[in-house]
Amino acid sequence: MNMIKNGKKKIAVGAALTVATAGLVTVGLGTPASAVTCNKTVNANVSGGQASWSTSCSAGKMRIAGWVKDTRADGKCAQVKAMYSGGTQWSAKACPADTDNPTHIRYFDFNGAGSDVPVYLFTV
Template sequence: MSRITRTLAAVLMSGALGAGLLVVASPASAATCPTTRSPRIDGGEAHWNLSCLDGDLKVTGWVDDTRADAKCAVVRIDPYHGSTREFRACGSGTRK
């Protein structure tokens, strides 16, 4: 199995708003390279691109809080088991 395949097989991305959770991809249905996603739920939206070059995975994108409800829009990325990174946009109109 190539390094890219192992990396992509472990990709887990999800977007969450307050108590709500939207699962976009899981290790069992890992994305392939290249992939673009633009999930949207009440109170937030996100967009990201997965690209691969020479065995490395690159993720670029943004998360946007779209509702003045005192909750944050959150995207969590776990390209390797246990290395979760979280990106938050807090406050309506905020994009990170």
């Protein structure tokens, strides 16, 4: 009987650790606001970060321009990435400890081939 109770405890602890670990793995990775298309404006928020960007397209290329802001003094930074078919482009990190940037805002201007590009806001 004790073996069954111990076995159940181990399974419960293992499941809890798996759930906790899965949560840690996904924290900070961000989720796509959407695979953005041409001529759109997106406002995105995650815990500790905020961003806004607009898109435009011309001659098979998409421009994504906007800003990212750190919104929490938690030691993490906010960042945006766009995953073009030719490679990923990253914004500068907006960090709470930026003495040269007291507003905690960084601007970005990405350009690349495509008309349907996943864009992510996340904290690191």
